[in-house]
Structure formats: C-alpha cells, structure tokens
Amino acid sequence: MSNKTKNDASELIAGKIAKLPQAGELSAIDAWWGLVAVVFLGIILLVSLYPDPYARILSFVQDGVIVTILVTISTFLLTMVLGLICGLGRVSKNKFVYGLTSVYVEVIRGIPLLVQLLVWYFAFPAIVVRIGAALNFRPFQQYLANPIMMAIIGISICYAAYMAEIVRAGIESLPVGQMEAARSLGMTKAQAMRTVILPQAYRTIMPTIGNEFISLLKDSSLVSVVAVADLTRRGREFMSTTFMPIETWLMIALLYLLMTLISARIAKIVENKTKLEK
C-alpha cells in the first residue's frame, strides 16, 4: 500500500472513531440496562398476572427490601471509612501502626463472615454480660445486642479488612514519582496523600470498589441468621407460613438480581465519571 492510501485509510478510520460515542456518554444507557429492564418487567408481569401469590410475597417482603438496602448502604459507608484508615496503616512506615493493621487484616480475612456475625451477635453480648457480672456493673449485666447494629458492625469490620488491601494496592500502584513530586513542592506527607495520592488511588480501585459493593449487597443476606428481618429472612418467614418455596425464592432471587444489576450500572457510571482525562 502506498503512503498516500495508507494516510487516507487511517484518516477514514480516525473519522469513524471520532463519531463513536464516548465511554462516559455510553455508560448511562448501555445494553446492560436492557437486562435491568427485563428483570424489572419480569417482576411486574409476575405480580400483575399472578397476584396470588406474587403480589402477596412482594408486599410481605417489602420491609425486608428496605432493611437490606439500609444494612448494605450503612455497611458500605463504614467499610469505606475503616478501609481507608486501615489501608493507610498498611502503607505506613510506623511499625506499630503497620503491625496492628496487618494483624487485623490477616485475622479477619481468615474467618468466615458468617462465623464473625455469630460472634458479634451471640458471643460478644455474652462477654459483655460476664464482664458486667464480674464488675457488678448493671448496664453491662443487662446488655442486649441490637441485631441490626451488630450485623452492620460485623459486616463492616469484615469487609474493611478486604477494603484495606484494595486501598493499599491502589496506593502502591502509583509511580513513586507522584509522591516525590508532591514532597519536592514542599507538601507534607499528609497533604500529598490527601491531594495527590488518594484521589488517584481511588480512581484506580473504583471498579473493585463497585464489585465490593455488590458482594456486600449479596452477603448482607447472611444477617438473616442473626435475627435481622432482611429480605432473605422475610422470604423464609413467608415460606414457612405458606409452604410455597418455589414462588417465594423465585421472587426473592429476582429482587436481589434487580438490586445487584442496578448497583453494577451505577458503579459503572461512577467509574466512567472519575476516569483520568486522556
């Protein structure tokens, strides 16, 4: 091919590429929203075509949906805060801080989340009561665990250990030159972290954070074993009174699917919005 035709061809291609929508524009209405719509329509159809039992199930579990969303969002916020603190600990040069956060991460990641929840709900209050008895301290002796509170604390502490490692990886993925440039401008280490390192690290780990949110949403179903009336627990309650396992769990599964699909789309939009400008 001669040089001229080569140039023409590449110009043609460049023109075509320029006309394609940008990633950011596309994200708001990409094909995956179709799947969200299909699942949503499926639920609507089931409820309107077979109000008995599907409308009954839906109205029975609706407060469970709210609990699941509440637990997921508050756990996520706590996880982000705790994960950031521990992630910074994992890159700290202070040996004590590094050691403490490392032990936390290793211990928590080595115990199943379900077991951790059982510890927080059953063992932790029992310990408090025993301490109360030993010290003869009334408020401790009469301590009763709040299920939602314990569930939120339990999942947050578990997920923050994973989040700490994600944050650490994000920080360590940046070239050392970024910190050096910031420091050579006279910034303190904290200023450099806040304005240069973390904003870039979080952009890098944004896809992983999105995945964590979805895992969190699904793992929130574990709280049903510690007396939290979330979507899963409400489903079990409905099934045990009506003996309709197929219909109940179809509805519950569809509701979870709808929530995770919507979360994935939102995560994608946030990811595209925060991408580095190139």
Add this chain to the structure above:
Amino acid sequence: MKTANEPIIQIRNVYKYFKNDIQALRGVSLDIFPGEVVMIIGPSGSGKSTLLRSINRLEKIDDGDIIVDGLSVTHHEDINALRLEVGMVFQQFNLFPHLSVLENVVLAQRIVRKRSAEEAETKALALLDKVGIYEKASAYPLQLSGGQQQRVAIARALAMDPKIMLFDEPTSALDPEMIQEVLEVMVQMAKEGMTMVVVSHEMGFARSAADRCVLMDSGRIVEEAPRDELFTNPKEERTKQFLSKIL
C-alpha cells in the same frame, strides 16, 4: 561571572550507601553560588542523580552534610522549609494526572504557600504563559506531549518561588524534536539569574547556559571546569574517555 561570595548550596563530604552496600556517593564536596548554573554529567550509576536528589532530601545521605541557604538536609525539622526553596524537575515529569494543567500549578501554591485562589491562579497563568502553555491551561497532563508536560512541570516548580532549581535529566524522556522547547525555557531561566543544578548531557545547554560543568564517576567528582570547557578541553583521562562515548 554572576557569583556572590557565599555559596547557596554547600555539599560537604557527602557519603551515601545503598542497601546492597553499593556506595552511591563517596565523599562528594561542591559549592554552588547564587545565580550559578552547574551541569553534572557522568555515566549511569555514577551517582549524579543521587547527588541531585540528596539536595532536597529525596535521598537521605549517610554522612557529611548539605546546606541549602542555611538549612541542613540532615535536620528533619528544616525539610519542608528547605524544599520550598528548591524546585525540582524530573525525567518523567511527574505531573498530577488527575488535575488539569492549571490545577497542577495552583495546588501547592494553595496548600503550602497558602495563597488565595485568585493569587495562585494569576501566578499560574503568568508562568504557563512564560513557558508557552497558556492555551492548554484547562487540558489534562495525559493530553499533552512530553515537551509540553515538562514545561508545565517547570512552571509548577517555579510557582513556589524557589531560589534554586534542580533538573534530573529533564530531556532524557523526550522525543528529539521536543528537547529544544524545554531547553529554551531552561536557558531563559538561566539568563534571568536562577540558580540551577542540571543533570543532563545536553551539549547545547552546556554551551549556551552552563557556568560550570562537573563530571562524576563511581560516586566521586572527577573533574570540574567552567562553561563548556569540560566538553571541549577535558583534562582528566576519565573525562575524555566518557565524552568520546556520548559526543
């Protein structure tokens, strides 16, 4: 030429060891005077970048002392004050890719120099104009060419009003046709009387702007000579040998 009596940088018998016992610097002493432009050349691994990076403590020295305008790099409390007086330009530019060109130049002025947003922006735009990037103020670093990025990096360092500028191989990562635009900015700075320490092999810069050239090898200073004499009329055998390879 434009040298005052008192050196602004005093490098006193500096030693630096790396972990595997390699001696990066072995008793380096050098005085640099206000307004002087000093070029450091030498083979890779000779310690020239290490020496430069020691001046603002990006590398910690193990023995000796470096005093910059009365502040010592070995005194931990002085370090941020010292770094304010010393601007640094890196081989890989190290612009902050999540910030626009303007924000790159504004950021440290705001949080370190505590300037108002208006003052910092005015200063940033004036400097971007000076290095010829004014129109790109709202672009992002990764949208710029290497030469443009390096000129932004120079503006970013100058915005802090440093008394000294350090250049660590500022043109080594650039395509040949972009080297000139960066060198022009540097020559301009030299003419305006900035004290500059430059690790580079750019003959053009040595000829038009350097007051003194220093050749380093194996962590030591081998030869020092005014202007581009080191390039044209080397005295030491090691210098001749090195120059025959790069020229």
